[in-house]
Amino acid sequence: MGGQIPGPLESGFQDIEEAVRMTSTKRSVWALVAGVLAAIILTTLVDFVLHWVRFYPAWDAPLNNTQCVIATLYRVVIGAAGAWLTAALAPTNPMKHVLWLGVLGTVIGALGAVVTWNRGLGPHWYGIALATLAIPQSWVGGKVYLSKSGGK
Numbered sequence: 215m216g217g218q219i220p221g222p223l224e225s226g227f228q229d230i231e232e233a234v235r236m237t238s239t240k241r242s243v244w245a246l247v248a249g250v251l252a253a254i255i256l257t258t259l260v261d262f263v264l265h266w267v268r269f270y271p272a273w274d275a276p277l278n279n280t281q282c283v284i285a286t287l288y289r290v291v292i293g294a295a296g297a298w299l300t301a302a303l304a305p306t307n308p309m310k311h312v313l314w315l316g317v318l319g320t321v322i323g324a325l326g327a328v329v330t331w332n333r334g335l336g337p338h339w340y341g342i343a344l345a346t347l348a349i350p351q352s353w354v355g356g357k358v359y360l361s362k363s364g365g366k
Contacts (some may be wrong), residue, residue: 231279245299250318251269260288260292281336294352309356312353320345
């Protein structure tokens with residue numbers, strides 16, 4: 215091959231359609247991972263700031279209702295931004311990708327609610343709200359992307 219980068223068919227793919235499908239699948243996975251990572255990183259940064267300015271108590275102390283309302287609000291906004299990123303990176307069907315992101319957020323939120331239920335970290339409604347709002351916030355993020363991109 216003399217220093218050339220192998221093409222799709224030289225890389226073991228049976229045909230060009232298989233190579234395109236594989237590339238599209240990788241881009242879809244990346245779109246979802248990027249949306250999740252962006253949301254996790256940004257919400258964690260906001261959490262750190264709110265602890266640092268002492269709006270939140272110590273890390274092992276429970277949050278009160280007001281603190282959980284604030285946390286829910288910025289998590290919804292950041293979650294919608296993560297969905298916008300997922301839609302922007304999706305190779306096709308951005309709304310399908312953001313809805314899968316919402317499903318993933320619902321599962322993660324429900325698991326978080328179950329794991330923390332009896333740990334006294336805050337009101338029970340908080341975990342339920344995060345799980346319940348994951349799909350709607352993802353839908354909003356996808357719709358914002360579509361409205362700004364001309365419908366991709």
